[in-house]
Amino acid sequence: MNYDVVVSGAGPAGSKCAEVIAKAGYKVALIEKDINYRKPCGGGLPRDSIYKYYPQLRKLDLVKKNAILMFSADHHKLEHSYEYSEDNPIVIDRLEFDNLARNVAIEAGAELFDKNVSYDFIYKGQKRVGIRTKTPLGVKEYLANIIIIADGMNSKLANKSGLRGKWKPLEIGIGKVEILEGQNNLNERCTYFFFKEYGYNWIFPIDKQKFNIGSITYYENNLKYNLNNLFKEFLHEVRNKNLLLEKDYKVIWSASFPEPATGVLEKSLYGDNIILIGDAAGFVAPISGEGIHGAIVSGQVAGETSIGAIEKEDFTVNSLKEFKKHPKIRKIIRMFKFQHKFVNFIYENEGENLNKAFKMAEESSEFKKIIINTFIFGQTPPKDFISQIKGMN
Ligand SMILES: Cc1cc2nc3c(=O)[nH]c(=O)nc-3n(C[C@H](O)[C@H](O)[C@H](O)COP(=O)(O)OP(=O)(O)OC[C@H]3O[C@@H](n4cnc5c(N)ncnc54)[C@H](O)[C@@H]3O)c2cc1C
Numbered sequence: 001m002n003y004d005v006v007v008s009g010a011g012p013a014g015s016k017c018a019e020v021i022a023k024a025g026y027k028v029a030l031i032e033k034d035i036n037y038r039k040p041c042g043g044g045l046p047r048d049s050i051y052k053y054y055p056q057l058r059k060l061d062l063v064k065k066n067a068i069l070m071f072s073a074d075h076h077k078l079e080h081s082y083e084y085s086e087d088n089p090i091v092i093d094r095l096e097f098d099n100l101a102r103n104v105a106i107e108a109g110a111e112l113f114d115k116n117v118s119y120d121f122i123y124k125g126q127k128r129v130g131i132r133t134k135t136p137l138g139v140k141e142y143l144a145n146i147i148i149i150a151d152g153m154n155s156k157l158a159n160k161s162g163l164r165g166k167w168k169p170l171e172i173g174i175g176k177v178e179i180l181e182g183q184n185n186l187n188e189r190c191t192y193f194f195f196k197e198y199g200y201n202w203i204f205p206i207d208k209q210k211f212n213i214g215s216i217t218y219y220e221n222n223l224k225y226n227l228n229n230l231f232k233e234f235l236h237e238v239r240n241k242n243l244l245l246e247k248d249y250k251v252i253w254s255a256s257f258p259e260p261a262t263g264v265l266e267k268s269l270y271g272d273n274i275i276l277i278g279d280a281a282g283f284v285a286p287i288s289g290e291g292i293h294g295a296i297v298s299g300q301v302a303g304e305t306s307i308g309a310i311e312k313e314d315f316t317v318n319s320l321k322e323f324k325k326h327p328k329i330r331k332i333i334r335m336f337k338f339q340h341k342f343v344n345f346i347y348e349n350e351g352e353n354l355n356k357a358f359k360m361a362e363e364s365s366e367f368k369k370i371i372i373n374t375f376i377f378g379q380t381p382p383k384d385f386i387s388q389i390k391g392m393n
Helices: 012-023 055-059 094-108 156-160 227-240 292-312 327-346 348-363 365-375 385-390
Strands: 002-008 028-031 067-071 077-081 111-113 117-124 127-135 138-149 172-181 190-196 199-205 210-218 250-260 274-276
Touching: 002 012, 002 127, 002 292, 012 028, 012 094, 012 292, 028 094, 028 138, 055 094, 067 365, 077 348, 077 365, 094 111, 117 138, 117 156, 138 156, 138 292, 172 227, 190 227, 190 348, 199 227, 210 227, 274 292, 292 327, 327 348, 327 385, 348 365, 348 385, 365 385
Parallel strands: 002 028, 002 138, 028 111, 067 190, 138 274
Antiparallel strands: 067 077, 117 127, 127 138, 172 210, 172 250, 190 199, 199 210
């Protein structure tokens, strides 16, 4: 089958990319291993710009958040509430969100191929001309001028592309996440964060009964700690805080998964007729672990870059480098570089700097605002933020 573009992976990155290309009238194949797969994720969509990319979200009956509660490892507590608005952050079940994004791509004209596991490139001489997938009916081939790799962290194609290698434990976060259902004392308009020396835990209420709950470790802590034990300890802690009431909640879903944590792999983003986007290319904010936004933005820019290449009939590295030059991509790369530096600092000395930062936030409302924006909304803190924390006794 011949396409202008083949996109491997119909998560937020791949679906947005396919939508943009199809909308421009080009032929795009969107390859997905399983549309019933629920990506392990907190499902937190903290940015109001999400409604710009997916206005369809407004029609869903999702609880809008207007409060945040954060705890440091040494139990400093930060509370923040903000005005209620239609554009406030939301928490969504990823199965619901991914299928919404796929349907938007299909409505724009993309062809979705489910139950296709992409595993290799097709070559003509030295040139990559498409991808091969395994399906219940055997191997399938999709030929295209441009190949977009959007099939996540563990992408087989990204590993085979020659653009990047596999992630090492010291470059990632590993999260355990569950959706639980039952009686609780959570405020459904609030999101809860519990920072620790190894990473953090969260509770994101979905509605009155259901909530997404998880634990994540980072870098060397991936090897030092047992994630399942941390998760159990966390459940114990929130029961003691009287936030969770039941001994045994109904487990709707449970999974563990890694996420990139060092920022965008800026040297691995494109090659001749290939672009890497979303988690496959490290578009995850190193502090907050927020990756849906980066996936969507990189998907949109890769879509626009592909359209430019099709119109010029130039699919070489020289043409596709426009992806990395785009102001939105440059901004994300810059932000994540600083955030990575910051996150290394914050978890130094068993999280001592993190505790200091929370203590300062307790004492200064200005500092509190910076902490919230940095940790929750993926914003970059001011340059002197590190020196201010260092200077604190
Ligand atoms: C525990 C945890 C919690 C998180 N919480 C949040 C959060 O609250 N908010 C937030 O913004 N981000 C969060 N993230 C990050 C977020 O989940 C990712 O950054 C985001 O899903 C990346 O989107 P993507 O489209 O690049 O990749 P993915 O969402 O991984 O999508 C890849 C798609 O490709 C498909 N696929 C995979 N392999 C193949 C193959 N071989 N062939 C065909 N298809 C394939 C998959 O089925 C999937 O549909 C979290 C991550 C983790 C691990």
